[in-house]
Amino acid sequence: xxxxxxxVDDDLSILKLLNFILSKDYEIVVKNNGIEAxxxxxxxxxxxxxxxxxxxxxxxxxxxxxxxxxxxxxxxIPVIMLSAAHxxxxxxxxMPFKVDAYMHKPFNPTTLKTAINHALKVYDEQDSN
Numbered sequence: 001x002x003x004x005x006x007x008v009d010d011d012l013s014i015l016k017l018l019n020f021i022l023s024k025d026y027e028i029v030v031k032n033n034g035i036e037a038x039x040x041x042x043x044x045x046x047x048x049x050x051x052x053x054x055x056x057x058x059x060x061x062x063x064x065x066x067x068x069x070x071x072x073x074x075x076x077i078p079v080i081m082l083s084a085a086h087x088x089x090x091x092x093x094x095m096p097f098k099v100d101a102y103m104h105k106p107f108n109p110t111t112l113k114t115a116i117n118h119a120l121k122v123y124d125e126q127d128s129n
Contacts, residue, residue: 004026054102
């Protein structure tokens, strides 16, 4: 059975690209913003990893991440942030919550897959302890 990844981004081309790159190895769930994504989580869904854009309308990536991390149910889910923001390093450094990896758009698909594999491996090791 494939592990489920939740991808949250308002850019349709990024969603299509991520689905194309990752759907062979993972079950992909896509949401267009943080509100849709958090609602999906609250419906009882539990992905193995979240990939989220930082800059989105309605409920941006930082707000979405904050809500995920303060939740008792979802706080241990690994998160990879993507963004085209020029100050992404600074934004991630100033977040009050841990991000497992972050990448600038455009990203290298191989680097993203490596980050996903690493985050899932760490998560699985913590989960088994």
